[in-house]
Amino acid sequence: MYAVLGDELPYIEKFAAVTGQQITKLTDYLSLDNVQLAKGYDAVVTQQTFDIPDAVYARLAEFGIKQITLRQVGYDILNIQAIHKAGLRASNVAAYSPRAIAEYTLTQLMNLIRHNKKYYRTTTAGDWTWKVGGQAKEIHELTVAVIGAGRIGSALAEMLHALGAKVLAVDPVYHAQNEAFLDYVSLDEALKEADVISFHTPLNDQTRGMANDAFFKKIQKKAYILNFARGPLIETEALLKNLRSDKLAGAALDVLPNENDFMNRVQDPKTVPADVQELMAMDNVLLSPHVAFYSDLAIKNMVEISLKDAVALAQGERIENEIFY
Known part of the structure; x- marks a missing residue:
């Protein structure tokens, strides 16, 4: 899980405790410089305003990862065509609050x-x-x-x-x-x-x-x-x-x-x-510093919905928040 903030930790830890999922928390944005840290994992979740290079998707596919999930609404940072070309699926949190x-x-x-x-x-x-x-x-x-x-x-x-x-x-x-x-x-x-x-x-x-x-x-x-x-x-x-x-x-x-x-x-x-x-x-x-979304309920929903969807995509399931184009 990339770009983790301190206020997300309680919700991440609760999700891990309830579901038994192993979640590694990283503070940096997902990039070509750190994508290798996803090797050995089944799913990737991030939140960022920086574009994700197309080469990242190819690397994720090399690692056997089948998806990429954003815990945010906006997904203009993704190249959906490149994601699908790499054989990945993508999702966002269309409505967190x-x-x-x-x-x-x-x-x-x-x-x-x-x-x-x-x-x-x-x-x-x-x-x-x-x-x-x-x-x-x-x-x-x-x-x-x-x-x-x-x-x-x-x-x-x-x-x-x-x-x-x-x-x-x-x-x-x-x-x-x-x-x-x-x-x-x-x-x-x-x-x-x-x-x-x-x-x-x-x-x-x-x-x-x-x-x-x-x-x-x-x-x-x-x-x-x-x-x-x-x-x-x-x-x-x-x-x-x-x-x-x-x-x-x-x-x-x-x-x-x-x-x-x-x-x-x-x-x-x-x-x-x-x-x-x-x-x-x-x-x-x-x-203001991009804080319109920043409420307790929004943070909770962003974490819980994104993690739930990431697991579902990794397991080949259908989800409501999948991005197709």
Whole structure:
């Protein structure tokens, strides 16, 4: 089991005790440099944002391993075609806690519209005055476009609807039950009407870089952008251009295209990429270290579901979370 974090240990140890499985815990991400450590095992589980080289799959197959399992939702780090070519099967944890991410998205939206970053900065500097332009919008006044109305997007939509917001959804897959709390519309309609645009869509060839210059030209002035899905959905320079010009009212980002350069480590803020430094300096931009998922329930489910599925795949069984393409 690669890339194990301390908060996962109790759940890993409990699974091993209950099932009798031998689980070796490694702290490094799975890579070509350490794939040999999987030799002699029946299954591999990892969690990471770094791409896994195709050569890793071939090595796993050489070791007699029949699968690779991610304990996360996003699987854009995998080359599914190369995995199948190597004779392996793959799986992810498609839903470990949609509410965790939805709740965090809602939290950051509230922080944005209440200007909490600016007020925290000024009050800690001794300035307790109200600011012109610092008054808040209220949730029930907003129209929110949810780009991707799957488990996470629909959970957020339901919360927003309960608070009185109008919710628009853009998704190629229609779920009739969602009509109780959202309206399905085209992307152009959503961008034209939305005060808030929140991304909850997978990263693929169609969605990579979808928030580009052309995208931002279609949005309302003073809209908010939220990304709690995948960093490369948004072109950072296009985002910055619209923040600098005040076309955007603000942004909350839990993911960034270049996050592997600095995420999950401690470093001097001046050493992170220049575009990230610029975002950090803005009062109307909230950055967080890819933690929207990070709840007790999510960690428990990620560990237990991934280990259960890894064992099942290794034994040649069918599972709900298998990735086919």
